[in-house]
Amino acid sequence: MFEVPGLGDLNVAATLPVTSLVLGTCILLIVDLFVPTDRKHITAWLAALGIGVLLVLALLALGEITEFGDGEEAFSGMFVADAFTDMINVIALITALLGVMVAYNYLERTGIQRGEYYVLLLFATAGVMFMGAAGDLVVVFVALELLSIPLYILSGFRRPQEASEESALKYFLLGAFASGFLVYGIALIYGATGTTNLHDIWQAAGDIVAGHKSGRFLLLGGAGLALVGLGFKVAAVPFHMWTPDVYQGAPTPVVAYMSVAAKAGGFAAMARVLASGLSNFALDPGEAAVWQDTVWLLAILTMLLGNVVAIVQTDLKRLLAYSSIAHAGYILIAVAAAGTAAVADEAVQSVAIYLMAYALTNVGAFAVIVAVERDDATNTGLDSMRGLANARPWLAAAMALFMFSLTGIPLTAGFVGKWFVFKAALAADLIPAAVVGVVTSLVSAFYYLRIVWLMYFEESEVEVSTPWPLAWAIGVASVGTLLLGMLPYILTDMVREITLAFGG
């Protein structure tokens, strides 16, 4: 047999946030068996407590107050524990914590309070965290599935409601299809470079480019197919068609979590594969990476379609689905900018900033929908916002804040995210993408601000339930949105250390 290396050699400590999450989840799974069926809120509490502890750990690591392990590699390069990993960990854990808080009462009042909900949510969170830390395409693939499969199940969690089950089936079929593309792309990349390790791929790609070797087009094809697969996951046009239906049909707390987690995971994988592994893959040495043009074209299409179609939506969940497509477009601009070597770090940092801002804002917006939604999953139309300001001024103020942030109005987190994304795009000379980004942001103001208008300038009877966990979730999300918006240096400090490109 082989020598068993010690924990120190493997640098297991560096993987602490995600490994303890996984262990904790498995323990929770067992503990849940002993929790009586009518007291499942205990499971929710334990889950929230665990996430809270890990969030503190992740924030300590991000703030460089403590270091876990030594060096950035763990498990011999399978796992990368760098600043990007820390940032994705924080985003994933915040989303999970808010996700649990938003779900808590909704599950209770719709009669689907089950321990499995929280366990699956934690599994998906582990998937996001693995994806942010992936140093090998095997990990990218398995982590993506670890994220996706719990999300398929959670989408269908509201049984026996038809819309929920059907959205789960649609999400599953499209998601599995997308995985097929991703893994075929990975197979071609493996064929062209002879390895699945991202650092080795980077070296092999450099050789292929420098030597004008054959196989450039195979690598290109592999990267393209992988991009199609990831494009499905983050809902980029033209691979977005599942998004509105799934968001509309799935239980709202699940959508609140999924809209952020799936994006964070998908873009983390995209950053690792494109901005890290294939960062030097250009048709001629020294040029911008070949995938740059494709990605910014996708970004433009995504922003245009998402924002324009959102205008005609009458259902809030559908509207936010198109809005989430549009936001995928903005993040894609930043990914494209990472193709220019000189601005790669800045671009990847702006991806992280945007994801952070989007996480707080979007979960918050969906949490408000959870508050107005009735037990039979109705009342999610735009009308449900009518007159909210009179009845519940604080709730309306929070929703208005989220809408401002999604539009990108200054003093909100959304503005900070867009600012850095457009800055990176201009630095990388992606002027058309930046222009379309600004113009579509203006267009988006129309439908976001219409919601604010409905809340403040129209009258109607409203029936809202905001039990305290939900109220706290909305509160935390809005304070976060405002704080990061007014003190943007918190965000820039967080991401300052992020660099994905391999050196030397």
Next chain:
Amino acid sequence: MVPLWMYLVVAAGLFCIGLFGVLTRRNAIAILMSIELMLNAVNINLVAFWRYQTPDKIGGQVFAAFVFVVAAAEAVVGLALILAIYRRRRTVIAEDVDMLKW
């Protein structure tokens, strides 16, 4: 042995047949079967690349094993969903399952 590219052509053909099936089939189970074809194409690719290019490093075979695991997990979840929907609706046609439009 036969040249490597022949295996790759078989894999490409299998993948594209699966793709065609996913895009055209209306039945959810049939779509799932087409997805399995696509994953098998991936495995042929992985194993062929391993055999011809790096037979001394086991990476390709290991990856293929992971594809097996994922395929099994997906099949289990997918079929469970299909059965759950069938119980209520008596249909597993992807298009009819479509109160929400594409």
Next chain:
Amino acid sequence: MEITVEAIVFLVFSAITLGGALQVVLTRNLFHAALYLMLSLFGVAGLFVLLTAPFLAGAQVVIYIGAITILIIFAIMLTPQVTRVLKVHHTQWPVALALAALLFVGLVWTQTPLADELGADGWSADFTVEDPADVPADSLTDLGKSLVDPERYMLPFEAASLLLMAALIGAVLLVNRPDDNPDAEAAPAAGARPDQSG
């Protein structure tokens, strides 16, 4: 390439694989499609044997043919109406055909010597190799070790086990009838699943 026994066997398995696959997507009867899927997967197992990957060939038979296809056949038999459906394909199938054909041509163009033959140099990767190095004798041991070796694939291996667990929980959850007592049914269902998922 000369006509050797190996080449003939390769052609036979390829024909089984692709022919079966074509029937899977074309045949009207869903149950027949599942049987053709089995045939196609069997062809893939044969290709694995030719590629000196006997373990994967075995796993292919046990997991894919023995578990996944059987699971699919169960699902088909539990949802009986579908075999009588006449309209099986979307009306926009020509678009799908064009897409699939385009992708196939692209893949062939970048992976086979065809482009070079036609004088378009540099497009194709060089995959004409016919006599690769021998597979090390201990490659099967190596495969097993590498999966549990902490310095190689242990991390994704553990992640994959989590994935299977999540799928298991989900399957039990989804087919569990909501009106039944969850405590009464969860236990036997959880025990029955691993056999089916392989």
